Amino acid sequence: MKTKKLVAKLKGFFDSSLRDNEKKREALKEVLEKLKHKQKSFEQKLKHTQNQGDKSELEKKIKLIRSQRKKGLELLKSEGY
Amino acid sequence: MFKKVLLPSIFLILAYGFWISPDFKEIAAGVAIFLFGMLSLEEGFRAFTGGVLEKLLRRSTDRLWKSLSFGVVSTTLMQSSSLVSVLTISFLSAGILGLGEGVGIIFGANLGTTTGAWLVAGFGLKVKISAYAMPMLVFGVILIFQRPGHLKGIGYVLSGLGFLFLGIHYMKEGFEAFRGSFDLAAYAVSGYPGLFLFSLIGILATVVMQSSHATLVLIITALSANQITYENALALAIGANVGTTITAIIGAMGANVAGRQLAGAHLVFNMITGLLAILLITELIWAVDYISEKVGIRDFDFTLKLAVFHTLFNLIGIMVMLPWTNHLVRWLQRFIKAPAEELDAPKHIYSAAIEYPDAAVEAVRKETLHIYDNARDIIIRGLGMSHDQVFADELPKQQLEKQSKITKVDIEDLYDRRVKRIFSAVIAFISRADFTWKEKQSGDFHWLRDANSRIVEAIKATKHLQKNMLHYLISDNHHIRHEYNRLRIRVAELLRELETLRVNGNSDVALLSLDELKLEFKEFERAQSRRLFQLIREDAITPEMGTSLMNDSGYLSDITNSLLAMATTLFVSQRKELTGVERKIALDDKELEEVLDQ
Incomplete structure (x- = not known):
């Protein structure tokens, strides 16, 4: 198992497409992190909002970000990443 | 301001005219019916513009002589040079035609429009054309109510022709009655001043009626009723030829640059032809008499002579202008340009x-x-x-x-x-x-x-x-x-x-x-x-x-x-x-x- 990993790493070192993939993976992690922050800030706002219209607006946005994050996490688990 | 006053003034003058003279009313109604016929005719031809006309246009305008003949034939068939020029402008704007071909068609249309004078002079005044008008109107209107587009189109064309004939009939009746009470011939002016004056009247009449055809019919009917002299009628015909460009100019106002260039060509051609006709009037009258004698037109048949004159001076115009077509096109393209802000160009890519x-x-x-x-x-x-x-x-x-x-x-x-x-x-x-x-x-x-x-x-x-x-x-x-x-x-x-x-x-x-x-x-x-x-x-x-x-x-x-x-x-x-x-x-x-x- 260890040798396999080592070979994969070596391969990655010489293979530019794998290097690119690594970059993409990092970017995906960065985007997911940002989305998480955005979601948190919306949730904070929601706690302090009394207006019903604003509340449902924020809830909708949170739902949207959740879906985006879910899609992003699935992508992270998939093979290409 | 002028625009606001113009229409009510025309209405007032016409109303006053109708009040003092029932004959004038009949003539004016004749003109109105005639123009309505033209509108209907236009509507009818529009039904065929989609396919047939377009195909025909592409195939028959690839050479100058072809576009010239196309102008003659289409105007003869449609009996309206204005319609042909406006259609040409629209085809030009759509990029189907080039300016050179467009100019050819306009030249041809000028010759084609003279057939109208032949029709009215040779046929319209001798037989009771209103007898043909009635059935045409009936058949035409029945066809207009049909659903298929081409039948509708034929209906409009038929009723358009019916109205044209009916209009001519009323104008004729009006002038004949007019003769008894009023003698326009007494106001006839001779020599060059008369020539210019009546040319101007011809221009004005055509501008107001938006149709040289209508003016020409009016001239012929007035001439046949001896309301104007032969020389004055010639001058009026020259004026009508210049005035007719107004429709193209109005049509081109909404068109793009190519359309405006074509309207410019129309104006230049008709102005030069008009000037030539005025300058060569004595020679032209002699030529008309000579041709009339050869083809057997009687000496006093001024209406047919007018038709000969109309054809002759337009023919001379074409012969003079045809060698200059390419120069005219180049000059127009230089002279009438798209304003800088009108056509936006790339700014950043080079x-x-x-x-x-x-x-x-x-x-x-x-x-x-x-x-x-x-x-x-x-x-x-x-x-x-x-x-x-x-x-x-x-x-x-x-x-x-x-x-x-x-x-x-x-x-x-x-x-x-x-x-x-x-x-x-x-x-x-x-x-x-x-x-x-x-x-x-x-x-x-x-x-x-x-x-x-x-x-x-x-x-x-x-x-x-x-x-x-x-x-x-x-x-x-x-x-x-x-x-x-x-x-x-x-x-x-x-x-x-x-x-x-x-x-x-x-x-x-x-x-x-x-x-x-x-x-x-x-x-x-x-x-x-x-x-x-x-x-x-x-x-x-x-x-x-x-x-x-x-x-x-x-x-x-x-x-x-x-x-x-x-x-x-x-x-x-x-x-x-x-x-x-x-x-x-x-x-x-x-x-x-x-x-x-x-």
Whole structure:
């Protein structure tokens, strides 16, 4: 198992497409992190909002970000990443 | 001011004329019926313009002599040089014809129009043409009520001819009665002053009636009733020939540069022909007498002689002008040019930029923004709004709701003038650049090309949306008015959001925040669909209105999706990897629906 990993790493070192993939993976992690922050800030706002219209607006946005994050996490688990 | 007074003044003068002379009333009614016939004829030919005429035009105008003959034949058939010139202008504007061919047709039309004089002089005044008019009108009107387009077209042509004949009949009757009470011939002026005076009257009469044909018929009937002298009739015919260009000039006002150039050619040709006819009047009269004698026209048959004269001087005009056609075309193209701001050109792409990949990408990006700015303006104006309204601090929804008058702008024309050229240049540039190097910039170009296409799609969708929108925005039914206003307010809101994104394009996950806009739009669509069925159920709008609204919501959806797709490339500026990833995470239609259903 260890040798396999080592070979994969070596391969990655010489293979530019794998290097690119690594970059993409990092970017995906960065985007997911940002989305998480955005979601948190919306949730904070929601706690302090009394207006019903604003509340449902924020809830909708949170739902949207959740879906985006879910899609992003699935992508992270998939093979290409 | 002058325009406001003109029409009431004409009405007053005519009314006074009708009051003092019933004969004048009959002549005027004859002219009116004649003109109505021309309108009907025009309507009839319009039914055939789609296919047959277009094919014929392409095939029969590829050489100068062909376009000349085409002008003669088509004008003879349609009996209206104005119709032929206006049609030619429209074909020219559409780019089917070149200016050279157009000029050829106009020259030919001038000769073709003289056949009208032959018809009226040789046939119209001898037989009781009203006898032919009546059955034509009856058959024509029955055909107009038929559903198939070509039958309708024939109906309009037949009833048009019927009205023409009926008009001639009334003019003839009027002049014959007029003769008894009033002698116009007493006012005849001889020599060159008379020639110029009557030419001027001919011009004026044709300008007022918008038809040299009508003037000519009037001249012939007046001449046959001995109301004017032969010489004066000749001068009137010369004037009518010059005056007829006014229809083409009016027609060209709304046309593009090519149309205006053609109207210019028409004016130049008819002015020169007119001047030549005045200068050579004695020789022409002699030639007319000579030809008349040879073909057996009697000495005192002035109406037929007038027809000979009309044909002869137009023929001379063509013979004089034909060798100069190419010069005339070149001169017109130099003299009548598109105003600088009318045709927008590329500002940022230039061939040198192609050498430097990053500079090339940046140039295309800037040019695409340039296209977007023009497209945004077209979309706003196309939907009857203004830039100031859409980008005011707060969107003036109330003001838009109450708008009672909407100016229609020609989106196709605006697209041709302000987008197409730049769009083509960008595509050409990208294609060349793609060919030159295949590096990472090719990926950028892919998205920029896509953004360009999306902008154009948004304009096309606006064009479709405009058709019903302008109609329903001023409808008496306030429900449908309100719904269509919502559609355009939705467009305005989208444009405002995009502008915000343009400024904050480097903020965190900017691309993904576009999903919020998509979600909002989905909600809007759902709410509208619910309202739509309720309105139909409650009989507040007709099912026809409902289906129009459904289709037009589809166009709104096209505009929204296209502009949002464009914005992901054009307005979001961040690291390339981040953009790539965000594009992958962005939710599709189905996923957005699921969010709404949660």
